[in-house]
Amino acid sequence: MKFAPVLNFLGTLLIFLGLFMLLPLVWVWYYQEDLWPRYVLAAAVTVLSGLLLRKAGKGDNVVQVREGFAIVTLGWTAMAIFGALPFLFTGAIPSVSNAVFESMSGFTTTGASILTDIEALPKSVLFWRSFTHWVGGMGIIIFSLAILPILGIGGMQLYKAEAPGPTKDKLTPRVRQTAALLWGVYVLFSALETGLLMLAGMDLFDALCHTFGTMATGGFSTRNASIAAYDNPWIHWIIIIFMVLAGINFALHYRALTGRVLVYPRDPEFRFYLAMMVAGTVLLSASSWRHFGSLEQGLRDSIFQVVSITTTTGYITADYEQWHPLAVIVLVLLMFMGGMAGSTGGGMKMMRILILIKQAHIEVKKFIHPQALYPLRMGRRVIPPEVITNILGFFLLYVVIYVLGSMFLVALGLDLATSFSASVACLANIGPGLAEVGPVANYGALPLPAKWSLAFLMMVGRLEVFTVLVLFSRSYWRK
C-alpha cells in the first residue's frame, strides 16, 4: 500500500469536515447560544490536522484499488474522531468515548445514541449531530455506487454499469462525476422533504434535522420521543415516504429523474424491497392489532416501524417492544435485510438477500438434476458464479461477525436480548434494538468496551464488511 495518496485524501476530507463545523454557527446566532468560539476551535483543529496530513502525503497521488480500502476505512474513522470534537468542545457530551460513539453513529447513519435527554442539548449541537448523518449518507451513496463496484465487494460489482458518469480506470475522475450527479438527487430529495415537513407544521430547524436523519436513513431526532413526539399523521406519512425513497438505489432515482420512471417496477430488487415491507406490515398488524388504538393509527404505526427498520433508519412512532413477540422478531429479521444496494440504507441489502434465496432454490434443484446448469437470473441479467460465491461468503462473515459481536457483549455481562439486538442494530446501522437499547432506551448506560465494539460494528457494517476486514489480512500489508 502507498501511504501518500491515503494521507493526501484524508487531509482533504478533514479540511472539508472542518469547514462543515462552521455551519452550526448559523444556529448559534439564531438561537443566541454562547458557543461560537467552541465551533471555531473544533473547525480550526480539524482543518489544521487536514493541512498537516496533506503535507505528509505529498507526492505520488494515483489512487489504486489497494489504497481504496484504506482510504474508505480510515476516512470514516477520521470523520468519527474529528466529528466528535464539536460534542466535546461544547461540553454537550463530555466523555471522549461517548462523543466518538455518537459521532460514529452519525457518520455511519446508524442513529444509535448515548444521550438520555436530547432536548436539553443546545440546538446548534443537535444540528451538528443530525448533519453528521447527512454527510455520512452522501459518503455512502458514493461508496456504494462508485467505489464498491471497483473494489469488487459482495456482488456490488454488478452495479458497475448502473451508476451514471463516465467509466474510466482511475478512481478519482469517475468518482467525482458520479458524485456530482447522485448528490444532485440527494440534495433535491432533501430540499423536497424539508419543504413538505415545514408545510406540515415543523419549523425549519426540526425539518432540516429530520430530513438529514431520513435521507441518510440515520435516525437521530431532535426529540427524546423521536417521531412519536409529533402527534401529526402528515409528518409521519411524509417521513415514511422519504424513508422509502432513501432506501432505494440512487442510481434508479437518477435514471427515473431523467425520464425513465419505469426503472422502478422493472428492477427486481425494488420489487423485492417493496414486497418485504408489505409482508412485514401484514405480519406486524396481524400479530399486534390488539395494541392498536384506531385502524388508521395502527396501520400507520406498523408501516412506519417496518419502513423505518427495513430502511435501517431507526425513527420510532410506537414502542414496538410492547407488541407481540412475533412482531419483534419480524422487525429484527428486517434489520438484517436492510435497504437496497446503492441506497443510504444499511443491513445486508435486499439485492444480496434476493440472490441468496434464488441460490438456495437452485441448490435444491441441483440434487435432482446434478448435471443440469441453473443460471441465477436477476431480471435479464445472469449472475456469474464467482459473484454468488462472494455473496454467500458475505452472508457467512456477516453472521459470524454478528454472533461474535453479540458474544462479546454477553461476556461483558449484558443480557441476551440487549446483546443480540444491539449487535444487529449497530452492524446493520439501524440504531434502536431491544431491552436496554430498545426504542425507548439508549446506549448511554453500556460499559465502555461495549460502546467501542459497537462503534466498530457500525463501521464494519456500513463499509460492507470486506472493506474493513481486508485491512486486517496479512496479504494486504505484504509487498
Place this chain on the structure above:
Amino acid sequence: MKFAPVLNFLGTLLIFLGLFMLLPLVWVWYYQEDLWPRYVLAAAVTVLSGLLLRKAGKGDNVVQVREGFAIVTLGWTAMAIFGALPFLFTGAIPSVSNAVFESMSGFTTTGASILTDIEALPKSVLFWRSFTHWVGGMGIIIFSLAILPILGIGGMQLYKAEAPGPTKDKLTPRVRQTAALLWGVYVLFSALETGLLMLAGMDLFDALCHTFGTMATGGFSTRNASIAAYDNPWIHWIIIIFMVLAGINFALHYRALTGRVLVYPRDPEFRFYLAMMVAGTVLLSASSWRHFGSLEQGLRDSIFQVVSITTTTGYITADYEQWHPLAVIVLVLLMFMGGMAGSTGGGMKMMRILILIKQAHIEVKKFIHPQALYPLRMGRRVIPPEVITNILGFFLLYVVIYVLGSMFLVALGLDLATSFSASVACLANIGPGLAEVGPVANYGALPLPAKWSLAFLMMVGRLEVFTVLVLFSRSYWRK
C-alpha cells in the same frame, strides 16, 4: 420417482423394526411387568404393515439416486410413526403427538423428551425408548457414510472415497458392505462402553440404555436427572470418552482399528473437532468458575457439558443455565457446529464449519489479489468450487430454517429463549435447550403445533436438510 422400490424398502424396514419391538420382552420378563401382549401387538401391527408395503412395492426394485431421497426421508418418518406404537400400546405415553415426538426424537438421536417423570415408566418402555436411539444411530452411520456421498449433499461427496467397502454405481450392494463393516465398529464400541459402565457400578439395564444414548449421541437417560443422577466421577468420564468417540467419523475408527491409528491426528476435521471442544471448555470454565464446587468437579462438569453438546448428545451433569451467560452462548454455538461428518452426531458438522472458515479467509484474500487462485485445502485434498458453493448453500438454508422454525414457535406464544433454543436443540439433534426446554425441563408442556414442527426440524436436521427439502421441490415430482 418410482414408487415400487421405495415401498419395498419401507416394507423391509418395518419388518425389521417390528421384530426389534420384541426385544423389550426380555425386560418385561426380567422385571416381571405385565405388558407382553402390548409389545406383541405393536410388533404384529408393524410387521404386517411391512408385509403389505412389500406386496404393494413388488416389481422394479432398482434403487436410483432419485428414490434415495424418498427412501431416507420416508424411512425415518415410518420409523418415528411405528416406533411410537410401544409407547402408545403400553399406555406409557397416551397421546399420539407425544408418542410420535418421543419416537422421532429417539430415531433422530435427538434426545428431546416430553416426559416429566422418566423413572415412573416401566423399565421395558425405557429400554425401547433408548433402543430407538441405537437403531437411529446405526441408520445415521450408513446414511452419512454410504448414502449421502451418493446423493451429493453439502460436501459429503468428499467422503465418497473414505468409507470402506466396494465402490459400485448401484446403491444396495455398496451400502450393505459398508453397513456390515461400520456396524462392527459401532457394536464393538457399544459393548466396550456397556462393560466399562458396569465395572463402574451400573447394572446391565442402565449400562445398556446409557450406552445406546451415548453411542448414538442421543441423550435419553433412564433417570430424571440424566447423568447428574450418578454421583460417580468414573461414570461421567466413561460417558465423556464414548461421547467423544461417537462424535468422530466412523470411517476413521474403521481405519484405526485396521491398524492405522495415525488417521486421527492426520485428519484436519478431527483436529478441528478437538480444538473446538478444548476452546469451549476453556471458555466455560473461565466464565463460570464461580459456580464450581471443586476444581476437578468444575472441570469435569465443563468438559462433560461441552462434549455432550458438541457431539449433540444432550446428557447433563450440571444445570448450565445457572452458569455465566457467556457459557450458555458458547454451548448454543457448539450446538450449531455438531460432531464430525460420518459420526452419529448432528449439527452442521465440523467439516463444514472448517471449510466455511477457510472459505471466508479466502474471500478476504481475494480482494487484494483478485486474479489469484486460492484453492481450499483440507489436509492434502483440494476442495472443488462446486462443493464449496454447496456447503455455503447448506449454511444458508440451515440458518434460514432455524430462524423460520424459531419464528413459528414465537408466533405460537413461546418466549424468545425457549423458541430460539428449542429450534437449534431439535434441528441439530441435541435435545435440551434453554428456558422452558432447558436442561432441567422438558418439551411436554409445549403446544401441539410446536411439538410437530420441532419433530419435523429433528428430521430435517438429521437428514442434512437437502434430503428432505428436495421432496418439496417441484422438479423432484416432474417426470
